[in-house]
Amino acid sequence: MSKAAPHKRRRVETGTDLCQVIAAPIVWSLHFLACYVWAAIHCEKAGRMADLDPARTGIFVLTGIALALIGFNTLRLWRIRARSLTDDDFDYDHDTPEERHRFLGHVALMLSVLSGVGVIYVAIPAVLVGTCR
Amino acid sequence: MTDAATREAQERRLEKTWETPKGFAYWSDVNNTSVGIWYIVTAFAFMLFGGVLALIIRAQLAVPEAGLVSADTYNQVFTLHGTVMMFLFAVPIFEAVAILILPAMLGARDLPFPRLSAFGYWCFLIGGVFVCGSIFFGIAPDGGWFMYPPLATEQAGIGADIWLLGLSFIEVASIAAAVELIVGVLKCRAPGMHINLTPLYGWYVLVVGGMILFAFPPLIAGDLLFELERLLDWPFFDITRGGDPLLWQHLFWIFGHPEVYIIFLPAIALLAMIIPTFSGRPIVGYSWIVLSALGTGFLSFGLWVHHMFTTGLPSISLGFFSAASEAVAIPTGIQLFAFIGTVMLGRAQRSVPMIFCLGALATFVAGGLTGVMVAVAPFDFQVHDTYFIVAHLHYTLIGGMLFPTLAGVHYYFPFFSGRLLSRRLGIWSFWLMFTGFNVAFLPMHLTGLLGMPRRVFTYGADRGWSELNLVSTAGAFLFAAGFLVFVWNCLKSWKYGEDAGHNPWKAGTLEWLSPSLDIGMRSIPDISHRYPLWDDPDIVRRSLEAEGYLPDAEEGKRETLVTTVLDATPVQVLRVPGPSFVPMVAAVGLGGLFILSTFHFYWTALASGLLYLAAQIWWLWHGAAPIPEKTEKDVGNGLVLPLYRSGPQATGWWAMFITMTGDATAFLALVFGYFFFWTVHPEFPPEGSVTPGMFWPAAAGLLTALAWGLTLAARLRNAAGAVTTARFLLGLSVAATLAAAAAFALGPLTRGMDPTSHSYPAIVGALVLWVMAHLLAGAIMQGYCLARSLAGKMTPDYDADIWNVTLYWHFTLFAGLVTAAVIGFVPGAQ
Structure with a gap:
C-alpha cells in the first residue's frame, strides 16, 4: 500500500464528525447537572442537618457511568489516533478528508480526557462532604 | 483562462x-x-x-x-x-x-x-x-x-x-x-x-x-x-x-x-x-x-x-x-x-x-x-x-x-x-x-x-x-x-x-488576500493550507486573475458559496439579499414594542409590534428563498452548482434549527423554574391549590400534536406533488393550532387560577403564555406557507418555506407536550 493511500481512501464528510467531538463534554455536562440536581433536591427535602449518604451513593454511581461512557469513547477514539499526514506531528494541516478525520479524532480524544478529569473533579466534593450543611 | x-x-x-449605496440609502446597506x-x-x-x-x-x-x-x-x-x-x-x-x-x-x-x-x-x-x-x-x-x-x-x-x-x-x-x-x-x-x-x-x-x-x-x-x-x-x-x-x-x-x-x-x-x-x-x-x-x-x-x-x-x-x-x-x-x-x-x-x-x-x-x-x-x-x-x-x-x-x-x-x-x-x-x-x-x-x-x-x-x-x-x-x-x-x-498597501503585516490568513472590501475577493480560490498566503504563493494571483470561483455576477445578484460542514465541498450558490430598509423598520417596530411597554403605553406598543410583524412578513415574502430563474449555474472552473436548496441542505433550515435550539433552552429554563419551586416547597403545587385539571391540558397536548401532524403531512404531500391536498392540510393545521392555543388557555381560565396569588399559578401561567405565543407564531407560519403556495412562491420543487416551518413545529410540539404534561399530569397538579 502506498504512503498516499489513506487520503485517497477516505471520502468527503465521512469519519469523525463534530458530534463525536462533543460527545464526551456532553457526558460531563449531564453528569455535572445530575450530581448537582440530585444533591440539591436531597438536601432541600431532607433538611440541612441530614446525612448526604443516599445522594453520595447516587453521585458515585453516576460518576461510574459517566467515566465508563467517556472511557468507552476514549477507547474508540484511541483506535483512530494517528499523526498528521504532512509532518507526522499533531498539527494536522494536510488538506484531505483523512487529515480532517485524524484531526477531529485527536481533538475528540483529548476532549475525552479533559471531560474525564472534569468528571473526577466534580465527584471529589462528594468524597469529602458527608452532610447537607 | x-x-x-x-x-x-x-x-x-x-x-x-x-x-455600497450612496447618500441616505447608505443606511439601508446590509453588507457585512x-x-x-x-x-x-x-x-x-x-x-x-x-x-x-x-x-x-x-x-x-x-x-x-x-x-x-x-x-x-x-x-x-x-x-x-x-x-x-x-x-x-x-x-x-x-x-x-x-x-x-x-x-x-x-x-x-x-x-x-x-x-x-x-x-x-x-x-x-x-x-x-x-x-x-x-x-x-x-x-x-x-x-x-x-x-x-x-x-x-x-x-x-x-x-x-x-x-x-x-x-x-x-x-x-x-x-x-x-x-x-x-x-x-x-x-x-x-x-x-x-x-x-x-x-x-x-x-x-x-x-x-x-x-x-x-x-x-x-x-x-x-x-x-x-x-x-x-x-x-x-x-x-x-x-x-x-x-x-x-x-x-x-x-x-x-x-x-x-x-x-x-x-x-x-x-x-x-x-x-x-x-x-x-x-x-x-x-x-x-x-x-x-x-x-x-x-x-x-x-x-x-x-x-x-x-x-x-x-x-x-x-x-x-x-x-x-x-x-x-x-x-x-x-x-x-x-x-x-x-x-x-x-x-x-x-x-x-x-x-x-x-x-x-x-x-x-x-x-x-x-x-x-x-x-x-x-x-x-x-x-x-x-x-x-x-x-x-x-x-x-x-x-x-x-x-x-x-x-x-x-x-x-x-x-x-x-x-x-x-x-x-x-x-x-x-x-x-x-x-x-x-x-x-x-x-x-x-x-x-x-x-x-x-x-x-x-x-x-x-x-x-x-x-x-x-x-x-x-x-x-x-x-x-x-x-x-x-x-x-x-x-x-x-x-x-x-x-x-x-497600508496590500497585506501590511505579511499575515498568512485569507482576510488579507484582497484589497477590496465590498466584493470581498475578486474570485474565491481553492484553499489547501491553514495559512494560504504564506504557503500558497500563487493564491493572490489566482484570485485576482479570476481563476477562482464566482469571478462574475452575470445576473447582477449577490452570491456566495455554500460548502459542506467538514470538508468544505461546494454544494450551492447562495444568493444573499442586497440593501433594504426593512431590517431597520422591523427593528424600530420591535424596539417600539419593548420601549413603549416600559412606559405602559400598551396600545401604542401593540401597534408597534404589528409594525414589526408586517415588516417581518414583508421581509420574508420578498427576500427569503426566492425561486431562482434557473436551477443551477456555472461558478467557474467547470463547476456547476444548484441555486436553490431546501431542508437540511439549506442555510435557512440551519438558521431555524439554531434559533429553535436557543428557544428550546429558554423554554427549558421556564420548566426549570417549575421544578425549582417543586424542590424548595414541601409540596408543589401546595395542597388545596386550584389547578388546570387534566382535561384541558390533555386536549391542548393532543391538538398541538394534531397541528404538528397536519403541518408535516402538508410538507410531505406538497413534496409528492399533491399541492391542493397540501393546501387543504395547511388550512386545517391553522385551525388545529388556534384550537390548541385556546385549549391551553382554557385550563387555568375555567378553573379560575389567579396568577397573583402564589408562585404555582404564576409559573403555570408563564408556561401557558410561552406555549400560546409559540402556537400563534406557528399559526402565522402555517398561514404564510399557505399564502406562498397560493401565490406560486412555494412549489413541490421549491419548498424551503414549509421545511423550515415544519422544523419550527417539531420544537413547538416538544414545548406543547412538555407544558401539557407539567401543568396537567405532574403528581398533585390534577
Whole structure:
C-alpha cells in the first residue's frame, strides 16, 4: 500500500464528525447537572442537618457511568489516533478528508480526557462532604 | 483562462452588484463590511459612555465622604456602568468584529443572512440608546447590573423595567448574530477549507455562537418572569407568596457566567490570529487550542453558582461548582501556553498589536490567578462583595477582552480602512492604559481585603481606605487618558493615516488576500493550507486573475458559496439579499414594542409590534428563498452548482434549527423554574391549590400534536406533488393550532387560577403564555406557507418555506407536550 493511500481512501464528510467531538463534554455536562440536581433536591427535602449518604451513593454511581461512557469513547477514539499526514506531528494541516478525520479524532480524544478529569473533579466534593450543611 | 477585457467587465459587474449605496440609502446597506463598521463604532461609543460613568464613580470615591453625586445618582451610575460595559460593549463588540472580518477570513463574499445582521445592529443601537439615555432623566436602573430581587422587583420607578426590556431587546441582537455566525462558519467556508484548516478565529466564533444559544435564553426566560412580576404582580420571586429570589440568581448566572467566556473567547481568538503573524510562524498547537476552546465552552456552564457562594446553598453544591471553576483553568491555561509557545518559537516582531497582546496576556493571567483564589469557597466568603472582586473582574475583563480587542483594532484597522494607525500614538496609548489600569486596580485587591464593600457611594475617613482609593482614582484617569489617545489615533488615522498597501503585516490568513472590501475577493480560490498566503504563493494571483470561483455576477445578484460542514465541498450558490430598509423598520417596530411597554403605553406598543410583524412578513415574502430563474449555474472552473436548496441542505433550515435550539433552552429554563419551586416547597403545587385539571391540558397536548401532524403531512404531500391536498392540510393545521392555543388557555381560565396569588399559578401561567405565543407564531407560519403556495412562491420543487416551518413545529410540539404534561399530569397538579 502506498504512503498516499489513506487520503485517497477516505471520502468527503465521512469519519469523525463534530458530534463525536462533543460527545464526551456532553457526558460531563449531564453528569455535572445530575450530581448537582440530585444533591440539591436531597438536601432541600431532607433538611440541612441530614446525612448526604443516599445522594453520595447516587453521585458515585453516576460518576461510574459517566467515566465508563467517556472511557468507552476514549477507547474508540484511541483506535483512530494517528499523526498528521504532512509532518507526522499533531498539527494536522494536510488538506484531505483523512487529515480532517485524524484531526477531529485527536481533538475528540483529548476532549475525552479533559471531560474525564472534569468528571473526577466534580465527584471529589462528594468524597469529602458527608452532610447537607 | 479569460482575457483581460472580459475580466475587467466581470469585475465591474461584481463591483456594481456589491456596491455600497450612496447618500441616505447608505443606511439601508446590509453588507457585512458596512454593518460591521457601524457595529464597532457604536459599541465603542457606548464604551466611552460607560467609561465616563466609571470616571464619575472614581471621582466620587477619590476622597472619603465626597459629595460629587448623590447616593441615588451613584446607584444609577454604577448600575449603568456595569450594564453598558457588559451588554453594550463586551458582547456586541464580538458580534461586530466577527461580522466584519469573518466572511473574508473564510473566503465568503458575505455572511449567509446579511439582513439579519443589519436587523441585529439596529436592535442593538435602539436598545442601547434607550438604556443609556435613561440616566439623563434620572430614571436609569439602579439595582446593580444583575438586578437582584426582591430589591429590583419591589422598587418603584421604571429603572428596572428599562433594564429588563432594553436588554431583552439587545439579547435578540446577540442571538441573531449567533445564528448568522454559526451558519457562516459551518457552511460558508471557501472550497477546500476543511475544518482542520479553518482559521482559529472561526473555531472560537463557532464555540461562542453555541454558548450564546445556551446562555442567553435562560436570561430571556428570567426577564420574562421578572417583568411579569413587575407589571402584573405574578410572584415568582416574592417569598411571601411562594416565590424565591434565588430562582432569579440561578437564571441570571446560568447566563452570567458563560457570558464571561462569551466575552473572553472571541477576544483571545484575535490573539490567535495576531500572534502567529507577528511571530512569523503558524500557531503552536492548533488542535490543542481548538479542543481547549471547546472544553472551556462546556466547562464554563458549570461555574454559575460560584457567584452565589454566600447564598446559603449546601456545601456539597458549592463543592461541585468550586471543582468545575478550578477545572476550567486547565483548558484556559492550555490556550495561553500555546500563545506563549508561539511567541517563543517564532521570531517576535515589535508592533503595536503585539504589545497589546502581551499586555493582555499579563493582565489576564493576574486576573485568572485571583479567579482561582475566589473559586475556593471559603476565600470567596471573605471577599464576596468587596473591592477584591471588583479588582478580579476588571483584571479578567480588561486583560481578557479590552486589551485583545484593542490589539485587534490596531491589527485590523488597515483591513477596513486601508490605513495604518500611528505607531507612536499606539505605543503611548498602550503604556498610558496599561500603567493606568494597574495603578487603578492593583490597589483594589488590598482595598477589598481591608473590607471595603462594592457599590457604596462613599466611606468614612477612619476606615483606612482613603489613600488606596485616591491612588485608584488617579490610575483610572490615567487609563482614560490612554484610551482618549487611542480614540484620537483612530479618528486621525482614518483620514490621514499612512497608506497600508496590500497585506501590511505579511499575515498568512485569507482576510488579507484582497484589497477590496465590498466584493470581498475578486474570485474565491481553492484553499489547501491553514495559512494560504504564506504557503500558497500563487493564491493572490489566482484570485485576482479570476481563476477562482464566482469571478462574475452575470445576473447582477449577490452570491456566495455554500460548502459542506467538514470538508468544505461546494454544494450551492447562495444568493444573499442586497440593501433594504426593512431590517431597520422591523427593528424600530420591535424596539417600539419593548420601549413603549416600559412606559405602559400598551396600545401604542401593540401597534408597534404589528409594525414589526408586517415588516417581518414583508421581509420574508420578498427576500427569503426566492425561486431562482434557473436551477443551477456555472461558478467557474467547470463547476456547476444548484441555486436553490431546501431542508437540511439549506442555510435557512440551519438558521431555524439554531434559533429553535436557543428557544428550546429558554423554554427549558421556564420548566426549570417549575421544578425549582417543586424542590424548595414541601409540596408543589401546595395542597388545596386550584389547578388546570387534566382535561384541558390533555386536549391542548393532543391538538398541538394534531397541528404538528397536519403541518408535516402538508410538507410531505406538497413534496409528492399533491399541492391542493397540501393546501387543504395547511388550512386545517391553522385551525388545529388556534384550537390548541385556546385549549391551553382554557385550563387555568375555567378553573379560575389567579396568577397573583402564589408562585404555582404564576409559573403555570408563564408556561401557558410561552406555549400560546409559540402556537400563534406557528399559526402565522402555517398561514404564510399557505399564502406562498397560493401565490406560486412555494412549489413541490421549491419548498424551503414549509421545511423550515415544519422544523419550527417539531420544537413547538416538544414545548406543547412538555407544558401539557407539567401543568396537567405532574403528581398533585390534577
